[in-house]
Amino acid sequence: MGREPKIASPGAQSPEILAITPDYCLTRARRMWPALYRDAFAQERSVAGRFLVVWLRVAPDADRRLGVVTSRRTLPSAVSRNRARRLLREAFRLNRGNLRPDVDILLLARGRIEHVQRQDVEADLRTTCRRAGIWREAPC
RNA sequence: GCGGGAGGGGACUGGUCGCUGCGCGCCGUUUCGGCGGCGCGGGGAGGAAAGUCCGGACUCCGCAGGGCAGGAUGUCCCGUGGUUAACGCGGGAGGAGCGCCGCCAGAUCGGCGUUGACGGAAAGUGCCACAGAGAAUAUACCGCCGCAGGCCGUAAGGCCUACGGUAAGGGUGAAAAGGUGGUGUAAGAGACCACCGGCUGGCCGCGCAAGCGGCCUCGCAGGGUAAACCCCGUCCGGAGCAAGAUCGAAUAGGGGACCGAUGGCGUGGCCCGCGCCGCCCGGCUUCGGCCGGAGAGGUUCCGGGUAGAUCGCAUAGACGAAUGACCAGGCUGUCGUUGCGAGCGGCAGAACAGAAUCCGGCUUAUGAUCCUCCCGCACGU
RNA sequence: CGGGGCGUAGCGCAGACUGGUAGCGCGUUUGCUUGGGGUGCAAAAGGUCUCGGGUUCAAAUCCCGACGCCCCGA
Numbered sequence: 001m002g003r004e005p006k007i008a009s010p011g012a013q014s015p016e017i018l019a020i021t022p023d024y025c026l027t028r029a030r031r032m033w034p035a036l037y038r039d040a041f042a043q044e045r046s047v048a049g050r051f052l053v054v055w056l057r058v059a060p061d062a063d064r065r066l067g068v069v070t071s072r073r074t075l076p077s078a079v080s081r082n083r084a085r086r087l088l089r090e091a092f093r094l095n096r097g098n099l100r101p102d103v104d105i106l107l108l109a110r111g112r113i114e115h116v117q118r119q120d121v122e123a124d125l126r127t128t129c130r131r132a133g134i135w136r137e138a139p140c
Numbered sequence: 141g142c143g144g145g146a147g148g149g150g151a152c153u154g155g156u157c158g159c160u161g162c163g164c165g166c167c168g169u170u171u172c173g174g175c176g177g178c179g180c181g182g183g184g185a186g187g188a189a190a191g192u193c194c195g196g197a198c199u200c201c202g203c204a205g206g207g208c209a210g211g212a213u214g215u216c217c218c219g220u221g222g223u224u225a226a227c228g229c230g231g232g233a234g235g236a237g238c239g240c241c242g243c244c245a246g247a248u249c250g251g252c253g254u255u256g257a258c259g260g261a262a263a264g265u266g267c268c269a270c271a272g273a274g275a276a277u278a279u280a281c282c283g284c285c286g287c288a289g290g291c292c293g294u295a296a297g298g299c300c301u302a303c304g305g306u307a308a309g310g311g312u313g314a315a316a317a318g319g320u321g322g323u324g325u326a327a328g329a330g331a332c333c334a335c336c337g338g339c340u341g342g343c344c345g346c347g348c349a350a351g352c353g354g355c356c357u358c359g360c361a362g363g364g365u366a367a368a369c370c371c372c373g374u375c376c377g378g379a380g381c382a383a384g385a386u387c388g389a390a391u392a393g394g395g396g397a398c399c400g401a402u403g404g405c406g407u408g409g410c411c412c413g414c415g416c417c418g419c420c421c422g423g424c425u426u427c428g429g430c431c432g433g434a435g436a437g438g439u440u441c442c443g444g445g446u447a448g449a450u451c452g453c454a455u456a457g458a459c460g461a462a463u464g465a466c467c468a469g470g471c472u473g474u475c476g477u478u479g480c481g482a483g484c485g486g487c488a489g490a491a492c493a494g495a496a497u498c499c500g501g502c503u504u505a506u507g508a509u510c511c512u513c514c515c516g517c518a519c520g521u
Numbered sequence: 522c523g524g525g526g527c528g529u530a531g532c533g534c535a536g537a538c539u540g541g542u543a544g545c546g547c548g549u550u551u552g553c554u555u556g557g558g559g560u561g562c563a564a565a566a567g568g569u570c571u572c573g574g575g576u577u578c579a580a581a582u583c584c585c586g587a588c589g590c591c592c593c594g595a
Contacts, residue, residue: 024157025159026159027159028160028462029176033460036460037460067460069460078190078493079494082463082494086159086465089158089159090465091465093158094157094158118464118465
């Protein structure tokens with residue numbers, strides 16, 4: 001984050017950190033369980049981004065839940081799989097308020113995510129969600 | 141001082157937000173077992189968590205005793221580690237191989253350094269390609285010597301062939317079967333002698349021991365390979381937490397009891413089926429029976445066992461799998477500022493890598509930096 | 522997580538136990554055969570034996586590590 005030019009004063013904290021509210025929690029209830037994973041893959045609604053692929057699960061009981069998949073085939077090392085999963089989860093956590101409330105999304109990591117920073121993944125998530133039509137500019 | 145190599149240490153601190161599971165409190169809900177939400181407290185990846193190369197704990201299975209086979213392990217002593225397979229690690233000693241130096245006529249010996257999964261090659265077996273005459277019972281190509289024959293020559297002698305003797309010399313090879321000097325001989329040879337060097341055995345001395353040193357006589361000539369078979373000493377049941385244990389829905393099937401007219405026996409490995417008897421219904425009857433027909437479950441309990449759940453399971457601990465993001469500081473390198481340093485400022489760097497039953501050992505990976513040792517280059521004394 | 526196996530020419534495999542010459546089939550190239558192609562015949566090329574150490578005079582082979590790939594177990 002130190003190489004980011006838009007942060008002006010080094011002593012103060014980042015503006016996006018100050019904007020965090022308790023609504024940014026991501027407990028186990030806001031994650032998907034195995035039946036929802038199978039449901040999301042069966043619906044086959046996917047949009048590919050640069051570092052990730054978004055699979056949608058549109059259902060009446062959906063509540064903006066998260067599922068993460070890091071495949072051993074695209075990320076052979078356990079460390080890179082862990083890092084990719086945490087980056088995707090953090091990106092989702094900070095942007096969950098801008099999503100449409102009637103979907104669950106499943107994030108699939110791609111191989112290039114291994115060498116990028118958090119804000120790169122976050123920007124990629126925003127553009128991919130805009131293309132998928134589930135992005136709202138005003139958070140609720 | 142610079143560069144490289146080997147081994148070892150080390151692998152940062154604070155705050156905000158988030159996650160996880162533990163404890164406590166409050167609220168909501170409940171089929172009273174819990175479940176959900178919020179708050180607070182304290183805990184939350186490694187030296188290798190890795191590779192899965194070895195062990196152990198633990199669990200289940202098997203098991204009279206002994207031997208064989210198979211696998212593993214390997215100098216000696218001391219210390220140390222583990223709830224000890226033989227052992228690993230550290231230090232020392234001994235022996236072996238290799239390199240350098242010294243000595244020598246040579247075999248070899250001495251010193252220094254270094255290497256290693258270092259029991260035994262004199263228990264036995266196998267193998268040693270190619271080259272070379274000959275490769276483990278040593279060997280006869282050239283050479284040397286003897287003798288016979290032939291040829292040449294006046295002669296001395298020379299040449300050729302066959303047979304025999306011979307391991308001193310040549311050359312081949314990774315390796316050629318003790319060394320020097322002498323005796324001896326046709327020529328030679330441990331054939332014999334002296335000295336030297338090695339080895340088996342015996343005795344003595346030193347050492348806890350592996351071993352080392354000295355002496356002796358009858359002796360011996362015996363290369364390498366055991367990460368070839370093997371011999372000797374020692375150790376070893378098999379599988380693995382996806383082990384295993386507990387609870388156990390629905391469906392199907394098994395067994396018992398009771399209700400019911402709905403049962404019993406035989407055949408049969410079991411079911412189905414068939415036969416006989418009993419029971420029920422209808423018909424006939426000479427009241428002894430005969431013929432025909434129908435035959436079904438229900439309730440409840442038990443046991444095996446599937447899905448699933450819990451335990452196994454841990455002062456980290458899950459099961460689509462928690463330890464992250466950001467900010468600040470510190471650290472190291474470099475650049476600028478300065479005569480140099482300090483300070484300040486800018487830029488860059490932080491590796492290898494992520495628990496799934498646990499614990500040891502081994503191996504492999506590893507940035508900046510620090511410590512020890514070694515090698516090369518340059519400079520100084 | 523725990524068991525087990527494999528790596529040799531472009532492809533599929535021998536050779537390894539018992540160390541010394543790397544071989545077979547398909548494919549490739551060249552030539553002949555044919556009017557041309559296929560087929561057939563003849564010849565040739567093509568190998569860090571996955572990699573690194575060790576034992577040995579000598580390693581694809583024996584021993585020890587590393588890397589990659591593939592099976593099996595709920």
